[in-house]
Amino acid sequence: MVKYNQDRMKKRVCLAGATGWAGSALAHGIVKSDDLLLVAGVSAKHAGKSLEEVTGITDANFLLSPSTEEALKTPCDVFVEYTNHNIAKQNVLIAINQSIPVVIGTSGITDEDFEEIHVAGTKQRVGILAVGNFSMPALILHKCAELAARHLKSWEIIDYASSAKRDAPSGTVRELANRLSKIRKPQIDIPINTVEGLQETRGASIHGMQVHSLRLPGFVISAEVIFGDLDQRLSIRYDAGSSPEAYVPGALLAIRNVHHFVGLRRGLDSIIDI
Secondary structure: OOHHHHHOEEEEEEEEEEOHHHHHHHHHHHHOOOOEEEEEEOOOOOOOOOOHHHHHHOOOOEEEOOOOOHOOOOOOOEEEEEOOOOOOHHHHHHHOOOOEEEEEOOOOOHHHHHHHHHHHHHHHHEEEEOOOOOHHHHHHHHHHHHHHHHHEEEEEEEEEOOOOOOOOOOOOHHHHHHHHOOOOOOOOOHHHHOOOOOOOHHHHEEEEEEEEEOOOOOOOEEEEEEEEEOOOOHHHHHHEEOHHHHHHHHHHHHHHHHHHHEEEEEEEHHHOOO
16 A cells, blocks of 8 residues: 555656667666656557566566557656657657647657647647757757857758668757757858759758768767867767667656646756756
């Protein structure tokens, strides 16, 4: 009875992508926490099996669901989207329409999708927190880049990821481009549409700045923004390691705070001071 009452005090979490690379690490973190309770999970590959059976996480013996609709038949307080960009928006909107706050860790979601998600969240009076990268060093990269963009006129962004990553650019770089666009557009001396040769080699324009995506073996996730000024350069770079553990504390922080506002917010610094 004591354990039951303690569990009733915890915030209940449904995790889509519970058996994935980052999702399984987050599942471990939720189960080990004192204030969160993992009650449901989505895994198309392992549907019908228990999370404990698939991942070895003790005290996670609920059966994994094949879809978000099925998983949300179990009451929860927060829905975490950690699957892939092809189904992420659909999953998020399903949760929002049930008035469930959402944390988004999936990369590849477009700004247009985020606008639709924000409108839906505002209508349903729930919060959505989208974070391109839950690590603190990645957040510091973003904040340092914002500072540099206020004082330097020209920059371009390089997006690195493994050869197996299908979406481009990464969520880390999409968030970086979105942030910098709110400060100013970089100065480009030769307009892209007047480039002689192959314009595609100058990268893709996102919010008016050039982004170059590399997909090679040996990378996990890296992001670099290079600023140029008169006879000098400034490079700010983030490199992820091979473990997803670095993202867990930030994701837990997001889960704990997503109910404090309404509509979409992007980035961990929207809930913490930095």
